Amino acid sequence: MVERMLQFVSVPQEMPQKRDADARRRDFAEIYKNFALKQAERQASRCSQCGVPFCSVHCPLGNNIPDWLMLTAEGRLEEAYAVSSATNSFPEICGRVCPQDRLCEGNCVIQKGFESVTIGAVEKFVTENAFAEGWVKPRLPRVELAQSVAIIGAGPAGLAAAERLRARGYQVHVYDRHDRIGGLLVYGIPSFKLEKDIIARRHDLLVRQGIQFHLKTEIGEGEGRISFAALRDQHDAVFIATGVYQSRDIALPGAARAGVIQALAYLTESNKRGYHDVPDTETTLHARDRRVVVIGGGDTAMDCVRTAIRQGAASVTCLYRRDRVNMPGSAQEVRNAEEEGVTFSWLTTPVEFIGAQQIEAIKVQAMRLGGIGPTGRRDVEPVPGDVQQIQADLVILALGFEPEDLRADWRVPELGVTHWGTVQTRPGQYETNLEGIFAGGDIVRGASLVVWAIRDGQEAAESMHAYLKARDAAESHAAAAMMKKRRVGE
Template identity: 60%
Template sequence: MVDRMLQFVSVHQHQPDKRVAAERRHDFDEIYRDFDIPQAEVQSSRCSQCGVPFCSVHCPLSNHIPDWLKLTAEGRLEEAYEVSSATNNFPEICGRICPQDRLCEGNCVIEKGFESVTIGAVERFITDNAWEQGWVKPVRPRQERRESVGIIGAGPGGLAAAEQLRKQGYQVHVYDRYDRVGGLMIYGIPGFKLEKDIVLRRHALLAEGAIEFHLGKGVATEDSDTEISFATLRHRHDAVLIAAGVYKSRELGGPGSGLPGIVKALDYLTVSNRRSLGDDVPEFDSGLLNAAGKNVVVIGGGDTAMDCVRTAVRQGAKSVKCLYRRDRANMPGSLREVKNAEEEGVEFVWLAAPEAFLGDDMVTGVRAVRMKLGLPDASGRQSVDAVEQSGFTLEADIVIKALGFDPEELPTLWGEPALEVSRWGTLKVGQKTFMTSLPGVFAAGDIVRGASLVVWAIRDGRDAAAQMHRWMGARAEQPLSVAAE
């Protein structure tokens, strides 16, 4: 091991080469180039193989990171893939979009003084290489079960649960209101972070493993050609998992907030991604959700805001500004994404918040005020206060609200008042069981924890699948007279 590993003292960190900003501003291709085998082996050899791997501790999936780094350094790439995929259903996706600077790499033991191991890039390489070598296979359960499971939502949580349950032999049916599999991975995250064929090939693999997808099929109170009632789902399947995500955009008030030209981030990103997928998109063609030649102001400081500003650059915006009420150190988004955005020409207006929106028939500007950080609040985060007499105006032809997402009112939308929700509108579940207030109905992902990371949705989906398997197994072992009750 000494010969292969612990090379951080002599080998410098090297991230995959990044396309220059002048080139990548004009397309939606991923900005990072791939490692080749020698690069992946050398970078993996920098791992210190520490006794307490904080990279794994701070990974929501508890990935066995030091193990697959060592296997990669030794050239045992198929074994590295087997270890990586044992805890993660979509490692090539997490390797691309996880905020490694806040999770595994940000907690790497050698990070202080030697820079962290390039964990995300190696993770991506391992599975991309496995696809090229034909090592990624569809699920083939050893034994088929008669029980069927209905999963609402084809995002990362629902897909992870679907694959785990299919491995156990269950008949798995996934329902989604959209026409493609992936949820926000297909329509929310831009191609420069996650090219769409990466998601589509996973869909094809899951379908090859006999998971049934019912696309363009939303859940409602009554059955129709495009919708299925929640009651029908419960009757049709032995267990149901709700992994619907959170899609209701948070609103922004103030004078002029209803002006045309003020749009929701998800609407804007969905239109852009649909166009990249080759769909006809009238909202783009009309210019309504097209930033070409416009002064763009994005309000927010999370990863969705970063997706919006970088998309606007690629659409040919005249100027792109990001307005955020806190400073760089306190923004929730990935600092790596901020750096990428700045390289591409985005201007960040820190410590500023909107007061009003200007314009008559269309938005023409944002009146903002400077902010200052105050004392920590109950959550431990510094409060923000407006600075008196500090107002200023930003010119804007389109304003994009990237303020986060809240859950939809599922009990009302689905006609199921017995489905209990928290005060935030998320579904209530048992802490260990993942079961909702309805017997046999489970929930996982953002619809339970609130808007979060893809990697957390995968973790929740896997854990919920394990609890569903346990619950259905217990029911199968009950005497018929008890089960009938």
């Protein structure tokens, strides 16, 4: 083993080939190509097989990374896939969208002196190879159980829970208000990070596994919806995985001008254009020939600026009130955006939106860094007198998301929620204060990451299984006691 591994001293880090920035600007295809076999083997062989693998420790799924890297280096690709998929329901998705620089790769031990192992790219290679070889099969249940579960939300949390519960034999029904599964994987994250046929391929496997999807079906009150109470009556347990969709607004003069729009509305429509669901004549949420300004410094802002470039914007500027070092988004995404032609205006915050009806310009205030704030990032304060104006025809607000008010929307005032409005669960158990109702993903954590949603779905499935088993045993016991009582009475 050792001969094949520990090659980080002689083998330099190599990333999969990145498409040329000019070509990237013209389409929405993924920007990274896949590793070739030899390249994946060589890159996997750089791993030093640490006794305490910090990559795994910092992976929310606890993926057994050193083992599947070693199997890849040895050319044992089917086993590598088996190990990688044992802890991750959707490794093809994590290989593409996980911020590895903040998780596994960011904690890779060889970074001290060398560059990290390219874990994400090898994970993508192993999974794509497994699909190509026909090794990825639906996890069919060994027994069919009579109990049924409802999962509200077909995002990564809901889908991971569905996959695990169905494998145990439960009758799994997934409800989603959208016409496609995937949640933000489909209608938030753009195709240049995650192409849509990756989700369609997974959808097919989940259907073949026996999961029943009820799409275009919203849970809530009102015509055409299924009420939460009715859903609860129909199923033995419910998993709430509805994500967070209320966009944070900005309370500035002129914010109601036409052309000041929310990031998710913009990205959702762009993703729908990719499916040809939106006609080309519809241009309200389109950047073509417009001077676009995106406000925010997270990954959603990066997705907006890069989408606007691809839509043919006249110019794209990102305004962020802190500097590059203190922004929450991934450094790699900033580099990709810069290569594609985005201008970043660091330490800048908007103070007024200007225009008669339609937005024409933004008044912006220069900022400077202050001390460390409560979140661990540097605070900012205005630079007195440094105010300028930037021309803009389209302003996209990417300021984060809050949970919707499920208690009011679903008429369940008794559902426990936190101070921030997220659903409250018993730590590690995913159970809410209502019997048989579980929750996970962004609706519990607040806006987070795909990998955390998958972990929540997988772990919630285990909690739901324990609950359903106990409930089944209690019901059987009660039925037996009733029979006995009857017999004694006869």
